[in-house]
Amino acid sequence: MIRLAITDDHSLIRSGIAAMLEEMPELLIVGSYANASETLENIKKDAPDVLLLDINLPDTNGIELCKPLIRLLPDLKILALSNHEDTSFVKKMLAQGAHGYLLKNTHRLELITAMKAVLAGEDFLQPQLKSKMLDQLMGKKTRDPFFPKLTRRELEVLSAIAQELTTQEIADKLFISTKTVETHRMNLLSKLGAKNSVGLIRIAMEKGLIGEG
Amino acid sequence: MIRLAITDDHSLIRSGIAAMLEEMPELLIVGSYANASETLENIKKDAPDVLLLDINLPDTNGIELCKPLIRLLPDLKILALSNHEDTSFVKKMLAQGAHGYLLKNTHRLELITAMKAVLAGEDFLQPQLKSKMLDQLMGKKTRDPFFPKLTRRELEVLSAIAQELTTQEIADKLFISTKTVETHRMNLLSKLGAKNSVGLIRIAMEKGLIGEG
DNA sequence: AAAAAAATCAGGGATTACCCTGATTAGACA
DNA sequence: TGTCTAATCAGGGTAATCCCTGATTTTTTT
Numbered sequence: 001m002i003r004l005a006i007t008d009d010h011s012l013i014r015s016g017i018a019a020m021l022e023e024m025p026e027l028l029i030v031g032s033y034a035n036a037s038e039t040l041e042n043i044k045k046d047a048p049d050v051l052l053l054d055i056n057l058p059d060t061n062g063i064e065l066c067k068p069l070i071r072l073l074p075d076l077k078i079l080a081l082s083n084h085e086d087t088s089f090v091k092k093m094l095a096q097g098a099h100g101y102l103l104k105n106t107h108r109l110e111l112i113t114a115m116k117a118v119l120a121g122e123d124f125l126q127p128q129l130k131s132k133m134l135d136q137l138m139g140k141k142t143r144d145p146f147f148p149k150l151t152r153r154e155l156e157v158l159s160a161i162a163q164e165l166t167t168q169e170i171a172d173k174l175f176i177s178t179k180t181v182e183t184h185r186m187n188l189l190s191k192l193g194a195k196n197s198v199g200l201i202r203i204a205m206e207k208g209l210i211g212e213g
Numbered sequence: 214m215i216r217l218a219i220t221d222d223h224s225l226i227r228s229g230i231a232a233m234l235e236e237m238p239e240l241l242i243v244g245s246y247a248n249a250s251e252t253l254e255n256i257k258k259d260a261p262d263v264l265l266l267d268i269n270l271p272d273t274n275g276i277e278l279c280k281p282l283i284r285l286l287p288d289l290k291i292l293a294l295s296n297h298e299d300t301s302f303v304k305k306m307l308a309q310g311a312h313g314y315l316l317k318n319t320h321r322l323e324l325i326t327a328m329k330a331v332l333a334g335e336d337f338l339q340p341q342l343k344s345k346m347l348d349q350l351m352g353k354k355t356r357d358p359f360f361p362k363l364t365r366r367e368l369e370v371l372s373a374i375a376q377e378l379t380t381q382e383i384a385d386k387l388f389i390s391t392k393t394v395e396t397h398r399m400n401l402l403s404k405l406g407a408k409n410s411v412g413l414i415r416i417a418m419e420k421g422l423i424g425e426g
Numbered sequence: 427a428a429a430a431a432a433a434t435c436a437g438g439g440a441t442t443a444c445c446c447t448g449a450t451t452a453g454a455c456a
Numbered sequence: 457t458g459t460c461t462a463a464t465c466a467g468g469g470t471a472a473t474c475c476c477t478g479a480t481t482t483t484t485t486t
């Protein structure tokens with residue numbers, strides 16, 4: 001008997017998945033949580049074997065949620081659910097202890113396959129993600145790579161831009177000169193292929209680099 | 214026997230809802246479409262009584278899709294599915310011929326209630342939306358309203374800004390002067406409470422006003 | 427028909443972002 | 457120990473945004 005729990009802030013998705021899997025007799029849905037704190041509160045008593053975890057949660061993101069979850073339930077298998085097919089996300093999730101990563105356009109069969117895989121101790125990635133990551137692991141340095149990696153400072157500046165701060169305000173906040181901030185912004189523009197800060201924030205939000213609902 | 218069809222670009226949501234409703238014996242799921250064109254192509258032969266229609270579609274938005282659908286199937290009841298709890302969206306949907314409006318955090322029971330309601334010829338709105346709309350209909354001018362309604366032109370400008378166009382480019386695109394574009398942008402800034410265009414896009418994306426997955 | 431809301435445009439100025447070139451320093455890595 | 461990357465900073469200029477005041481016309485609503 002497999003015990004399953006779901007964390008997603010859309011109740012429709014929760015009950016949808018629940019209903020979809022209900023007819024599997026060997027499967028028992030023991031939990032259904034709308035956010036991170038609800039998950040942390042109940043997961044110990046519900047004691048699922050597998051958790052379907054949406055990355056975009058209202059209170060925390062799924063990546064940060066992985067570690068405390070595994071501390072609570074060391075044997076828990078986490079299947080990340082997300083819209084982002086950015087490989088850096090996948091890596092982060094897996095690095096934080098998730099055992100699988102599914103896009104929300106997954107099909108029923110794939111979901112079941114994924115659950116079986118993680119329960120058997122394997123990691124599961126959707127084929128499309130798998131090949132993308134393999135391409136990246138080997139030296140395939142595409143000139144227009146799927147996603148350039150941003151440095152710590154660039155991420156800080158990006159986040160500050162998203163908070164509608166001006167160059168001067170960012171400089172004060174990070175204790176650096178405005179010129180340095182401009183350099184970082186220019187590098188961001190070029191790395192992300194944006195024309196201006198608006199594009200920067202758009203891409204960042206689409207890729208989930210900055211806090212969104 | 215009720216014939217149901219679903220249009221949503223997330224296959225997980227489609228099959229989730231399908232599975233959720235499958236156990237209802239009086240209900241038959243006759244169609245499952247990923248986008249607008251697929252819907253238009255098949256809906257006549259599938260002939261559903263009710264269509265669950267996601268507003269965010271890759272090719273068109275659900276609002277524009279209503280009219281042609283009703284032309285094809287005059288008796289079709291359309292239940293809009295959306296994340297936006299902006300009342301102007303709701304109004305538009307209903308004005309275009311939809312019969313109900315549900316947020317994606319709906320529960321199973323509510324979904325069933327909604328279907329029964331629209332089939333009985335009534336309109337259905339989620340209670341939270343209903344009260345919000347009533348507040349708006351009466352003079353309840355809240356000083357900090359949930360969301361200011363944006364005009365057609367403002368939305369066009371907003372979308373253009375999101376596409377990283379400059380004021381000049383937007384002016385050319387909309388055949389208006391740069392000064393007019395600036396006025397619209399200023400009004401957007403003040404309506405949405407943003408400090409600059411970056412904030413504009415951030416809020417717009419969070420509220421789902423511009424194209425996102 | 428009157429009132430309200432939306433869309434249009436302008437002048438003019440202050441601030442900010444954008445973009446180039448060029449350079450130094452600290453830490454990582456081999 | 458040299459190479460690379462990240463992070464730091466500057467000068468100087470162009471372009472764009474932001475912000476104010478003020479106004480007319482068109483469309484929608486009442």
